[in-house]
Amino acid sequence: MDYLAQLQQHNTLLKESLALSQKALALSQKENVLQKELIARLQAQGVQQQEQITQLQEKVEALEAEIRRLKKLPPKPDIKPNTKPPDDSDGPPGTPPATGQGDEADPDDVPKHKVSKPDESTRNQRKQPTKPPPEKSIRVPACGVPPGSTWNGTTPFYVQDLVIKPTSVEYLLDQWITPDGKTVTAKPPANLHGHHYGPTLQAYILHQYFGCGVTQPQLLEWLWDIGLSISPGELSNLITKGNEQFQSEKDEILVAGLRCSSYIQTDDTGARHQGQNGYCTIICNESFAWYATTGSKSRENFLSLLHRPFRTYAMTGNALDYLRTLKYPQKWLRVLQPYVGVTFLSYEAWKACMKEHGLTGKKRLQQASEALIYASLIEHGLGHLTTFSDGAQQFNVFKHAQCWVHxxxxxxxxxxxxxxxxxxxxxxxxxxxxxxxxxxxxxxxxxxxxxxxxxxxxxxxxxxxxxxxxxxxxxxxxxxxxxxxxxxxEDPSLPLHNNLSESLIREYVKRRKISGGTRSEAGRQSRGHLASLKKTCRLYGLSFWDYLTDRLNGAALFPRLESLIEKASQILSCGLCSSF
Known part of the structure; x- marks a missing residue:
């Protein structure tokens, strides 16, 4: 009996010990879970702190760059890190590199070309022109020919050259005195455009300045080197004044481009004028390029550029719908409602009408002007346009598509x-x-x-x-x-990237870096006129020099750019008359 009692007591102790062990194991497991949760929280907290550190580093770099800019110090050099050469054993572009079992790919070891980049080309580069035919042939005798040799004809050796020399022409203008004592003097030829320099020299100066990016001081120095007598003021007048025919053809480019296109690409960049910051906006596609410099980059400014060929403003239901999307106050919507169907002959007339009703707030007046111009563009038949940009919201009018690269x-x-x-x-x-x-x-x-x-x-x-x-x-x-x-x-003719407008806007970026900003209104307009005409000629593979000489000489042999745009609209994917 004593032995049986001892055995039962021993079993009881074992059960208690087992229960205590189970409790200890449960506590240990719970402690492990708590430790894992703590480690996970610490890891998440560490990642969050690293992200905050990265964001602070970006802010510090931005502030350092701003300090350098304000102090007019050179910017921090952008030195790219070294990259490993590509491995021939890797797969096609866009696939990860091969790794061993249990190993993870290091993203820093992947060459940049492993990410597939867009390869859709925009415009082909210009081709080398053919050699001009020889004007004369000069036979060159051979020297040191041994006696008894037989003549085997001649071998052509073409040489191209350029003749540069100043010439001067004197026009003797007849003068007559009328019976009433007035003097009547003959006018110089029209192709001089009021200047004392011939049309070929005018074309050369415009081509060098706008086409080749030569600065005005360097161009003046070269003209003096070849013996031309011209002052800095006269050179400036040749560049900025007397270009009315270029302005009219530039306006024709915009009208034809908007009328014949299903979509347009656009972008903007900085352009200083009279010491103030401004913006150059480009409107283009594969058939035309058009530049304009203004002091704003707002949506109202962009709409006004599209509306530039037109003069009238029509208040329609589309304008009210546009304002409702902007959550325009009902107070002012009730003021505008009675004017639905009214056509204003100019922007000044519209602005004066709104001033009578007290609509003078900058923001509300700007939004109302946007709506009016938007509705007027639809009335003029431009509601079909799709604007393609880098995502800037001032270009978000009509249908809006964005660039995948951006x-x-x-x-x-x-x-x-x-x-x-x-x-x-x-x-x-x-x-x-x-x-x-x-x-x-x-x-x-x-x-x-x-x-x-x-x-x-x-x-x-x-x-x-x-x-x-x-x-x-x-x-x-x-x-x-x-x-x-x-x-x-929805429209396969649309591009996927904005590379065309990005490359065309570089025309203004290079001019800004070479010559800075403009000072006179004539200079600003002249820069936009010639840039638009030059780049439009380039899109068709035409010579800008031939264009300038034709227009300044009055030969009228070079085709009008408007007609080229109309013909291209039937072939190019951006054309309204083309089928895709």
Whole structure:
């Protein structure tokens, strides 16, 4: 009995010990869970702190750059890091490098060309012109020919040369005295355009200044070197004044371009005038290029540029609908309602009418003007236009499409703080360029299958969830502009990138760096006129020199640019008369 009691007591102790062990194990497991949760929170907190540090570093760099700019110091040099050469064993562009089992790809080791970039060309480069025919032939005898040799004909050796010399012509203008004592003097030839310099010299000066980017002091020095007598003021007048015919043809370019195009590309850049900051806006596509410099880059300014060929302003229901989208106050909508159907002969008349009603606030008047110009453009038949830009909201009128290259910068600008975020960023960028390739395939072969492939791929991309807050915000930004990016699925003629306007706007960027800003209104207009005519000629592969000499000599052999745009609208994809 004593032995049995001891055995039962021993079993009881074992059970208690086992229960205590189980409790200890449960506590240990709970402690492990708490430790894992603590580690996860610490890791998340560390990632958050790294992201904050990265953002602060960006702000510090921006402030340092602003300090350098204010102190007029040279900017910090942009030195790119070294990249590893491509590995022949890697897959096609856009695929990750091969890694061993259990290894993770290091995004920093992936060459930049692994991300597929857009390869859609814009315009072909100009070709070398053919050699001019020889004006004369000069036979050159051979020297040191041994006796008994047989003559074997001649071998042509072409030489091109340029004759540069100043010439002077004296015009003797007849003078007559009328019976009433007045003097009647003959006028000089019309191709001189009121200048004391011939049309060929005028064309050469305009070509060197606007076509080749030669500065006015350097051009003046060269003219003096060859013996031409011309003052700095006369040279300035040749560049800025007497260009009325160029202004009229530039206006024709805009009218024909807007009328014959289904879409336009646009961009802007800085352009100083009279010491004040201004902006140059380009409106273009594959058939024309048109520049204008103004003091603002607002949507009202852009609409007024599109409206520039027209003079009348019509208040219609489209204007009220436009204002309702801006949540315009009902008070002012009731003021504008009675004017529906009224046509104002000028902007001044419209502004004076609104002033009588007390609509003088800067913001409200600007929005009302936007609506009026918007409705007037629709009345003039331009409601079909699609504007294609880099995403700037001042260009968001009518239908608006955005550039995929600029949209990808939302992902590119993300600064990952660890390998996981860097890998997620690389995959998102690769995915986006894969969608870009699908859209290019759709443009080549428009079909419902290709359209659905691109649309579903983009929908899957913006619904991706990552562990990087900045990358997630970038994907959300892509979701906001989904309609603008996928508008090409409704109109395959639309481009996918804004490279054309980006390359054409460089004309003003280079001029700004070479010659700075303009001082006179004539100089500002002349810069816009000649840039528009030059780049339009370049789009058709025509010689800007031939254009200038033809217009200044009055030969009228060079085709009107307006007619070229009308013909191109039947061939190019941007044309309203073309079929895609």
């Amino acid at each position: 949209a990808e910068r939302l992902l590119y600008k993300v600064h990952p703080v660890n390998e996981q975020q860097a890998s997620a960023q690389k995959w998102c960028r690769t995915w986006l360029w894969a969608i870009y390739d699908d859209l290019k395939a759709f443009k080549a072969e428009p079909s419902k299958e290709n359209a659905m492939k691109g649309r579903l791929g983009f929908l899957a991309l913006i619904q991706t969830r990552t562990n990087c807050r900045a990358l997630q915000q970038a994907l959300s930004g892509l979701a906001v502009i989904e309609k603008e990016l996928l508008l090409v699925l």
